[in-house]
Amino acid sequence: MSTAALAARPTGGFGVRASLSRNRRWALITSYFFLVLFAIFFLIPPYYMVVTALKSDSEVARMATNPWIIADGVTLDQFRILLTQTDFLIFFRNTIIVTMCTVAITMVVSVFAAFSLGRMKFWGSGILATGIFLTYLVPDTLLFIPLFQIVKAIGLLNSYWGMVLVYPTLTVPFCTWIMIGYFQSIPKELDEAALIDGAGHLQMLTKIFIPVALPGIIAAMIFAFTVSWAAFVYPMAFLYSADQQVLTVGTVTSLIRGDVYKWGMLMAGALMAAAPPLVIYAFLMDYYIAGLTAGATKG
């Protein structure tokens, strides 16, 4: 190697490193730019909700004021009236009952279905698993007419228990599908080790699979919770008394009378309705992210 070549090498290496670091810096700047842009974009509606909920009715009605700031001072009147003079708390209670029952039913059915379809190979198990997923692809707006007939036939029309019956038809297929994937990703040696240790299939499920697949189960729970908490079309079609109504439909129907919109209370109601999902997501995300299968096998 010539002296010139020897001298050129370190310079070339440094050049490549400098260029890599410059590339990385630009990648970071671009990422942050778009992240901030999206964060602002998605935070505008919640910000508007908070600001409006803390205004008085007169300030909301006054067109001259800037809608993005609170000019006349913060007031909690909207929350007070909503909680004391409307059926909001009944809607809230109904939604909690419906959601808890839906999540419980979904998890029991999906865990058993996913375990049998994902781990116990039997004739037709593959086709059945695909079939379950295909049912999820049918839009719920197409299903609510036949479901209306069924719910009416069993006498649960205008009862939130009808929702407990209907929501799992939306949540079970998808939750089963994502849990099949989780159960299949667990090394087969784990169930073989459990079989040899003396576990039956139920013990294998409860003592090995559920704890190991907890991130998947929590993901499925979050999904079932979200679907049930935020459902609009079914309660709109199936429920019409205020005492049976859930948050999504109840808040809107009781606070919009003809062309009169109670914006302050609507925003306060939306904020309070959004709080439980936020708290639950924040709490469960830690579990969701934790990789519980670490250490089971070589890796």
Place this chain on the structure above:
Amino acid sequence: MAEVALRNVVKRFDNVEVVRNISLDIPDNEFVVLVGPSGCGKSTTLRMIAGLEEISAGDIYIGGEVVNDLPPKDRDIAMVFQNYALYPHMSVFENMSFGLKLRKFPKDEIKRRVDNAARILDITELLDRKPKALSGGQRQRVAMGRAIVRNPKVFLFDEPLSNLDAKLRVQMRTEIKRVHQMVKTTTVYVTHDQVEAMTLADRVVVMNGGVIEQIATPQDLYHHPKTRFVAGFIGSPAMNFIRCRLEQNGVGLRVRISDTVGLPVPAAQSRRFQPFAGKELIFGLRPEHITEPRRNDRDANCEFKATLDVVEPMGMETMVYFTVDGQEICGRVDPGSAAGPGESMRLYADMDRMHLIEPQTGAVL
């Protein structure tokens, strides 16, 4: 403690027969190693003994009882898997005690057994840790501990050391042997590593293509292979297989491997090989039996000259590769006497260790 027996066992996956009519008797306390290349049916055989695979035909006996239709938990066996298969959400103690808890053992008995196994395996200080906080070797010890606490009739090992690095593998091999000497239990161990098979086994079962090629002690397998496959599989580097003609040489016989190289068959073996005189055969000789001429009392006719193609110094010995009549041969010589590549060297074939193989059947004569 129990003997294990396989009688005409067959395993088919759809129409493919992966285990073909094998029979095997394993006496109480024996350490048997099933060895063979990938796809030879050794792991399937082990899984059939464990009850993790159904058998297509034949019978499996554990402790004299037919277990064909018994589920794994009722066979009183314990198994150690290649990838450990530890329960990731349980501590080491919980992993080891899981089987005992399911069998409703009293708490103090569980603790006594786990402590005892942990002492044997030197993992007492790890009992509170989760598997993810353990190294590969420690995980494998826990997997063994889980098997030991059960005090089963039979231990089954499915390539337990394959995931460990070379140094740890040697260490754990010794550990497994030590544990077997302490906890005398019938053991069936599957590996593709012939060194593991030779060092651990009381008897080795060599499998190939779903059949048992030979069952023998490690020494017997090495010195008296029954088939060309066994001769080539056991030993590293592999035995040299050289096309030859067995010639009559006066009253004795000679192995002719080229126009210039003909090696005399020892008188003690001539009678055995006499019926094959004049036939084309395969001459088998291990690299360690092709050396530099060492002692004066050796038969000078066993010496020959070769031009070395490749020389591989290994430290305590040097591997030399040369070609005779287009066939590559490997020898193992003293580092001090090895010539360089392209140079000529005198070599000595220890014909007392020779094998002759029938080319069509692969049987060692």
